[in-house]
Amino acid sequence: MGAGPVDAVVVGSGPNGLAAAITLARAGRSVLVREAQSTVGGGMRTLELTLPGFRHDLCATVHPLAAGSPFLRALPLAARGAELAHSPACLAHPLDDGSAVLLRRSPEETAAGLGADADAYRRLFAPLAARWDDLAGEILRPFRIPRRPVLMATFGLRALRSARGLARARFRGEPARALVAGLAAHSCLPLENAASASFALVLGAAAHAVGWPVVRGGSVRLAGALRAHLESLGGAVAVDAPVRALDELRGASAVLCDVTPRQLLALAPDLPEGYRRRLARFRYGPGVFKMDWALDAPVPWKAADCALAATVHLGGTLEEIAASERAAWTGSVSERPFVILVQPTLVDPSRAPEGKHTLWAYCHVPNGSEQDMTARIEAQIERFAPGFRDRILARAAHGPAALARHNENLVGGDINGGAANLLQLVARPTWRAPYTTPRRNLYLCSASTPPGGGVHGMCGHLAARTALHRTFGVPDPGSS
Numbered sequence: 001m002g003a004g005p006v007d008a009v010v011v012g013s014g015p016n017g018l019a020a021a022i023t024l025a026r027a028g029r030s031v032l033v034r035e036a037q038s039t040v041g042g043g044m045r046t047l048e049l050t051l052p053g054f055r056h057d058l059c060a061t062v063h064p065l066a067a068g069s070p071f072l073r074a075l076p077l078a079a080r081g082a083e084l085a086h087s088p089a090c091l092a093h094p095l096d097d098g099s100a101v102l103l104r105r106s107p108e109e110t111a112a113g114l115g116a117d118a119d120a121y122r123r124l125f126a127p128l129a130a131r132w133d134d135l136a137g138e139i140l141r142p143f144r145i146p147r148r149p150v151l152m153a154t155f156g157l158r159a160l161r162s163a164r165g166l167a168r169a170r171f172r173g174e175p176a177r178a179l180v181a182g183l184a185a186h187s188c189l190p191l192e193n194a195a196s197a198s199f200a201l202v203l204g205a206a207a208h209a210v211g212w213p214v215v216r217g218g219s220v221r222l223a224g225a226l227r228a229h230l231e232s233l234g235g236a237v238a239v240d241a242p243v244r245a246l247d248e249l250r251g252a253s254a255v256l257c258d259v260t261p262r263q264l265l266a267l268a269p270d271l272p273e274g275y276r277r278r279l280a281r282f283r284y285g286p287g288v289f290k291m292d293w294a295l296d297a298p299v300p301w302k303a304a305d306c307a308l309a310a311t312v313h314l315g316g317t318l319e320e321i322a323a324s325e326r327a328a329w330t331g332s333v334s335e336r337p338f339v340i341l342v343q344p345t346l347v348d349p350s351r352a353p354e355g356k357h358t359l360w361a362y363c364h365v366p367n368g369s370e371q372d373m374t375a376r377i378e379a380q381i382e383r384f385a386p387g388f389r390d391r392i393l394a395r396a397a398h399g400p401a402a403l404a405r406h407n408e409n410l411v412g413g414d415i416n417g418g419a420a421n422l423l424q425l426v427a428r429p430t431w432r433a434p435y436t437t438p439r440r441n442l443y444l445c446s447a448s449t450p451p452g453g454g455v456h457g458m459c460g461h462l463a464a465r466t467a468l469h470r471t472f473g474v475p476d477p478g479s480s
Contacts, residue, residue, distance in 0.1 A: 271438060
């Protein structure tokens with residue numbers, strides 16, 4: 001299928017590809033999305049991976065950045081079937097003494113569970129949560145001179161630190177340090193790395209400002225709502241329509257690719273050699289090993305508070321989490337991996353037959369690792385929930401290679417579109433003007449561009465704004 005008589009073609013229908021298409025369509029441009037798979041969504045797919053009637057999200061399930069995205073929040077997604085469901089607590093982090101730290105919507109309630117660190121926690125997170133809209137407007141875009149310099153100076157002084165350094169400097173007790181470590185580990189960076197603290201600050205502030213919700217019925221509903229909104233604007237989507245080479249799309253005035261640098265190199269072999277070399281040097285981060293379970297009852301947590309949160313972090317102390325993340329970055333696997341676990345049926349029982357439950361979890365592994373982490377992940381769950389294995393009806397495991405087969409953008413199992421180290425937070429994927437390539441009508445709009453990974457749609461939205469300005473002559477509202 002060719003480009004046809006359209007102004008723009010978007011290659012790939014992940015959240016960024018759909019966001020790019022919506023932005024173009026809203027500006028009055030005709031747009032076609034080409035998707036290689038039979039359904040849209042990229043990682044936002046919901047499948048029966050274990051048993052009939054048990055619906056599991058292939059990748060993303062918990063959506064703090066979708067709830068907090070300046071772009072997605074402005075769309076009528078709930079009216080199109082993407083209803084968000086919130087658990088009583090955003091996150092639980094169990095400890096070996098049988099207690100659990102709870103990250104609640106209120107900074108004050110969260111702080112109340114941290115003992116002597118309560119005041120330090122409030123001082124760190126409450127101001128960021130109170131100004132979430134301003135903060136999100138600054139960080140969910142390319143690096144530039146801030147519009148809110150005082151806010152960003154305050155944030156930046158803390159965000160540029162290592163997560164380990166921030167946790168140890170700010171907090172005296174293990175519960176608060178462990179909570180920060182688990183939040184920061186979503187970065188897939190060693191917690192000793194500069195800027196790893198930024199992930200803890202952003203995810204913690206988002207929890208207090210907008211929550212950590214799941215989508216009722218599965219993340220596929222969010223993908224479907226984005227598609228429905230695009231089609232209501234006149235945009236078109238073609239599934240089972242892979243693009244093998246960008247030469248197929250010469251009829252379009254602009255082409256936006258929701259792909260990583262590796263896929264772009266394959267799609268456009270005639271790009272200038274210097275640019276190709278820079279793309280080839282783009283660094284991918286650790287992969288993930290993901291598991292899904294069908295359960296005949298809820299997880300039997302030792303700390304009962306863990307049943308209050310859809311998301312649970314399993315890794316005990318700051319030092320244990322740091323060791324696990326360092327291992328994945330340096331090419332080995334941890335015997336006690338840090339595990340991010342989600343129990344969506346606590347708030348969305350529609351995902352399983354009555355009285356049954358779905359569960360998923362993943363840990364970080366070296367990019368492209370073939371190590372089977374099933375036993376290690378289940379041992380970590382059993383550590384904090386004795387008797388868990390007795391409740392398993394079926395399991396499904398997906399290592400990096402299996403995830404990449406479902407979605408080519410997950411190179412080596414990297415779910416963030418490339419390493420989020422300090423260099424690649426500033427220059428992503430190269431030092432060029434964001435989203436542009438040496439070919440004037442060709443743009444990148446994936447998580448390999450600013451602001452990076454997460455279901456927020458901002459990479460696609462901002463890339464489309466760049467295309468509207470450069471290719472179609474539409475004034476860029478961000479330049480005023």
